Amino acid sequence: xxxxxxxxxxxxxxxxxxxxxxxxxxxxxxxxxxxxxxxxxxxxxxxxxxxxxxxxxxxxxxxxxxxxxxxxxxxxxxxxxxxxxxxxxxxxxxxxxxxxxxxxxxxxxxxxxxxxxxxxxxxxxxxxxxxxxxxxxxxxxxxxxxxxxxxxxxxxxxxxxxxxxxxxxxxxxxxxxxxxxxxxxxxxxxxxxxxxxxxxxxxxxxxxxxxxxxxxxxxxxxxxxxxxxxxxxxxxxxxxxxxxxxxxxxxxxxxxxxxxxxxxxxxxxxxxxxxxxxxxxxxxxxxxxxxxxxxxxxxxxxxxxxxxxxxxxxxxxxxxxxxxxxxxxxxxxxxxxxxxxxxxxxxxxxxxxxxxxxxxxxxxxxxxxxxxxxxxxxxxxxxxxxxxxxxxxxxxxxxxxxxxxxxxxxxxxxxxxxxxxxxxxxxxxxxxxxxxxxxxxxxxxxxxxxxxxxxxxxxxxxxxxxxxxxxxxxxxxxxxxxxxxxxxxxxxxxxxxxxxxxxxxxxxxxxxxxxxxxxxxxxxxxxxxxxxxxxxxxxxxxxxxxxxxxxxxxxxxxxxxxxxxxxxxxxxxxxxxxxxxxxxxxxxxxxxxxxxxxxxxxxxxxxxxxxxxxxxxxxxxxxxxxxxxxxxxxxxxxxxxxxxxxxxxxxxxxxxxxxxxx
Numbered sequence: 001x002x003x004x005x006x007x008x009x010x011x012x013x014x015x016x017x018x019x020x021x022x023x024x025x026x027x028x029x030x031x032x033x034x035x036x037x038x039x040x041x042x043x044x045x046x047x048x049x050x051x052x053x054x055x056x057x058x059x060x061x062x063x064x065x066x067x068x069x070x071x072x073x074x075x076x077x078x079x080x081x082x083x084x085x086x087x088x089x090x091x092x093x094x095x096x097x098x099x100x101x102x103x104x105x106x107x108x109x110x111x112x113x114x115x116x117x118x119x120x121x122x123x124x125x126x127x128x129x130x131x132x133x134x135x136x137x138x139x140x141x142x143x144x145x146x147x148x149x150x151x152x153x154x155x156x157x158x159x160x161x162x163x164x165x166x167x168x169x170x171x172x173x174x175x176x177x178x179x180x181x182x183x184x185x186x187x188x189x190x191x192x193x194x195x196x197x198x199x200x201x202x203x204x205x206x207x208x209x210x211x212x213x214x215x216x217x218x219x220x221x222x223x224x225x226x227x228x229x230x231x232x233x234x235x236x237x238x239x240x241x242x243x244x245x246x247x248x249x250x251x252x253x254x255x256x257x258x259x260x261x262x263x264x265x266x267x268x269x270x271x272x273x274x275x276x277x278x279x280x281x282x283x284x285x286x287x288x289x290x291x292x293x294x295x296x297x298x299x300x301x302x303x304x305x306x307x308x309x310x311x312x313x314x315x316x317x318x319x320x321x322x323x324x325x326x327x328x329x330x331x332x333x334x335x336x337x338x339x340x341x342x343x344x345x346x347x348x349x350x351x352x353x354x355x356x357x358x359x360x361x362x363x364x365x366x367x368x369x370x371x372x373x374x375x376x377x378x379x380x381x382x383x384x385x386x387x388x389x390x391x392x393x394x395x396x397x398x399x400x401x402x403x404x405x406x407x408x409x410x411x412x413x414x415x416x417x418x419x420x421x422x423x424x425x426x427x428x429x430x431x432x433x434x435x436x437x438x439x440x441x442x443x444x445x446x447x448x449x450x451x452x453x454x455x456x457x458x459x460x461x462x463x464x465x466x467x468x469x470x471x472x473x474x475x476x477x478x479x480x481x482x483x484x485x486x487x488x489x490x491x492x493x494x495x496x497x498x499x500x501x502x503x504x505x506x507x508x509x510x511x512x513x514x515x516x517x518x519x520x521x522x523x524x525x526x527x528x529x530x531x532x533x534x535x536x537x538x539x540x541x542x543x544x545x546x547x548x549x550x551x552x553x554x555x556x557x558x559x560x561x562x563x564x565x566x567x568x569x570x571x572x573x574x575x576x577x578x579x580x581x582x583x584x585x586x587x588x589x590x591x592x593x594x595x596x597x598x599x600x601x602x603x604x605x606x607x608x609x610x611x612x613x614x615x616x617x618x619x620x621x622x623x624x625x626x627x628x629x630x631x632x633x634x635x636x637x638x639x640x641x642x643x644x645x646x647x648x649x650x651x652x653x654x655x656x657x658x659x660x661x662x
Contacts, residue, residue: 009031009065009067009073010039011031011064011066011073012028012030012031012039012060012076013026013027013061013062014026014028014029014058014061015058015061015105015106015109016049016056016058016106017057017110018056018104018106019104019288020104020634021630021631021634023104024098024105024106026061026062028069029074029076030073030074030076035079038079039063040060040084041062041063041084041088042059042060042083042084042085042086042087043060043079043083043084043085044080044081044085044086045058045077045079046058046076046079047074047076048074048077057080058106061091080116083125083246083249085113085245085266089303089304090113090266091105091109092303093112093264093299097289097291097295097299099623099624100295100299100620101289101623101655102572102624102626102627102656103289103290103654104289107288107289108289111287112264113245114232114238114245114261115238115242117238117239117242119239120239120243120246124243124246154191155169155331155333156191156192156194157195159192159195159307160307161305161307163329164301164307164308164322164329165307165309165310165329166309166311166315166319166323166328166329166330167185167188167312167331167332167333168313168315168332169183169184169185169311169333170185170337171184171337171339171519171523171547172523172527173523173524173526174219176218176219176222178218178222180218181486181489182215182218182486184523185313186215189205189219189274189276189311190219190222190224192272192274192307192309193223194223196255196271196272196307197224197228197253197255200253201253201271201306202253202254202256202267202272203255203256203272203274204262204272204273204274205255205257205258205272205276206258206259206260206263206274206275206283206293207257207259207276207277208276208277208280208282208283210235211466211482212276212277213231213233213257213258214468215486216257217231217257220257228252228253229254230244230247230254230265231244231257231258232244232256232258232259233257233259234259234261245266249266251268251269253271254267259282259283260285260296263293263300270305271306272306272307272308273300273307273308274308274309274311275293275297275310275311276311277312277313277516278292278293278294278312278316278319279314279315279316279317279318279319279512279513279516280482280516281513284659288655289654289655290656292659295657297310298322310322313519313549314512314515314519314549314553315549316516317509317556317560320550320554320557321568324554324557332550338547339494339523339525340525341522341531341533341544341545342359342360342532342545343532343536343537343541343542344359344533344535355497355534356495356534357534359532360532363532364493366493367492367493367530368453368492369474370474370492371472371473371474371489371491371526372471372472372473372474372487372491373476373495374491374521374525376479376481376484376494376495376496376498376518376521377445377481378481378497378498378501378502379480379498380462386405386406386413386436387435388432389432389434389436390427390432390434391427391430391432395425395435397415397417397420397422398422399420400415400418400420402416403415403416403417404416404422404425413435445478446458446476449478453476456474456476457473457475458476459476459485461478461479461480461485462479462483466483467479468486469485469486469487469488470485470486470487471488472487472489481502482517484521487524489526490525490526490527491526491529492526492529493529494522494524494525494530494531496518496522497535498534499533499534499535499536500536502514502517503536507660508566508662509660511540511556512553512556515540515549515552518533519544519549522544533545539552539555540552564596564613565662566657566659569614569616570613570614570616571611571612571613571658571662572611572614572622572626572655572656573612573654573655573656573658573661574609574610574652574653574654575607575608575609575651576608576653577606577607577608577651578600580629580652581600581609582600583629583632584625584626584629584654585597585600585610587625587628590625591625594615594617595613595614595615595622596612597610597613598611598612599611623656629652630654633651633652
């Protein structure tokens with residue numbers, strides 16, 4: 001029921017939680033008298049939709065005394081949560097990011113705000129009403145005996161409000177007072193967070209995965225009070241994560257650490273935003289609208305005025321572009337300190353069919369007498385890829401044409417895409433039935449090395465068998481890229497195998513990813529220990545050997561600029577049925593210079609795809625144009641035709657800055 005004529009009203013402007021692009025706006029609702037004393041901005045509420053009498057949930061973005069809507073306002077249906085979970089800064093961030101990516105703000109808020117736990121929320125509200133902090137075990141700030149004090153000339157001294165930095169940390173391991181070994185980058189960020197906390201400001205520290213987070217937590221444990229640390233990551237129990245999210249709403253200075261969603265934490269008085277290894281694919285958001293953590297950090301820093309740090313041993317090409325345009329200042333700590341890289345290539349007659357050349361084999365054998373040796377491989381499993389033993393063609397599934405592989409020795413070949421068993425496989429080229437391994441995984445490598453070094457402990461670390469740390473005792477550690485454990489005191493030798501196979505992946509970013517994987521593994525070596533890059537030569541091997549990854553990134557950026565590839569330009573990937581897709585491309589073509597399209601090309605089920613390339617200065621226009629096209633398609637009605645099957649609904653999907661499309 002609407003408000004009586006002339007009666008004062010309280011209007012709630014609500015963002016409806018819906019993936020439909022036409023609903024991505026604020027709708028005015030009248031607050032019923034019974035709820036006037038309860039509603040506040042940031043609450044989650046239930047609201048009616050005019051179509052079909054449906055009820056949806058949404059967020060109260062703001063409250064007002066008047067509405068510009070000339071008709072009769074619908075009433076709020078009810079309150080879902082009494083806690084103001086949507087902070088004003090987070091709403092502004094979500095709105096700007098959604099506009100930049102032609103997406104819905106509600107999609108971003110689903111990533112930013114964790115699932116609600118009623119019991120945790122009740123305890124937090126009661127503690128707030130009583131004048132205390134968040135109701136959690138970590139709410140009290142425990143003092144530490146000897147906090148880390150940034151030394152003169154340390155990185156922490158470079159972190160100032162409003163300053164934007166690209167950090168190349170020392171490629172080393174550091175032993176903490178507790179005896180725990182962590183990467184030097186973790187100590188640098190912990191010192192910067194401690195200095196920020198001392199000024200009464202909050203730090204947001206974003207890392208790709210739990211391995212990096214474990215190192216950062218260990219470094220922070222000796223730098224800041226335990227009660228000043230909050231976690232926001234997917235590995236937490238849901239209630240614990242929600243409790244730490246609520247702590248951020250209390251306004252107390254914190255150090256908030258976690259994965260990509262930590263950058264949305266509703267913290268006040270931000271002093272530092274830091275992202276470690278932004279080139280890692282785990283920092284790319286898979287859910288719509290797919291905003292990368294790097295872009296979230298850039299926009300939030302601009303809104304908050306906090307210091308911004310992108311740290312990596314091998315900087316991404318995107319960060320190098322920001323350095324080139326003067327948006328980031330470079331901070332390199334002790335350029336003379338670098339791993340001892342040995343670039344080797346196998347020769348005929350070498351051990352293990354040149355997969356491990358003789359010189360590398362000799363160094364590994366000598367290093368084992370003093371401690372652990374790391375062997376990085378491309379894939380997990382026993383034989384991740386199989387080929388026909390007769391003609392050498394890759395063995396593919398007869399059902400979906402996906403690649404066949406072996407997960408364990410003696411198993412039946414299985415498709416890596418659909419999972420179908422291939423017990424009666426035959427080659428589509430020569431009709432042969434014998435299969436041989438086309439690649440060697442971590443399991444097969446560990447078995448071969450176990451035979452070559454009898455009595456030596458062999459440890460496998462991959463996605464299925466994660467190992468975070470190993471001791472200083474002699475051992476062969478076989479790890480897939482990104483899953484390398486930390487060894488106490490560092491590895492006595494590091495072998496980077498399968499480099500040529502890693503570089504065969506079809507992706508614009510493959511060389512950048514390989515250089516990052518190898519660089520991160522090389523930093524785990526003990527001082528002076530050899531790091532062998534096997535089977536790779538050329539410019540990328542030189543960049544690793546001389547530890548000049550930034551120069552390689554600059555050259556790569558120049559090459560992409562000549563080809564108009566990201567990040568020299570931005571891209572938007574458009575998918576839809578041909579009529580809708582061509583309509584969107586026609587609208588984009590009207591924007592003129594600085595915008596061009598590639599395609600369309602067919603995909604599956606009648607869907608086609610096109611790529612729009614555009615200069616950064618045209619981003620807002622392209623996003624607005626594509627968003628309008630999406631709304632037109634979504635609101636277009638299709639009447640059924642008698643005697644004919646229902647026609648598929650029109651579709652149009654847009655994703656900006658898709659890293660894997662090229």
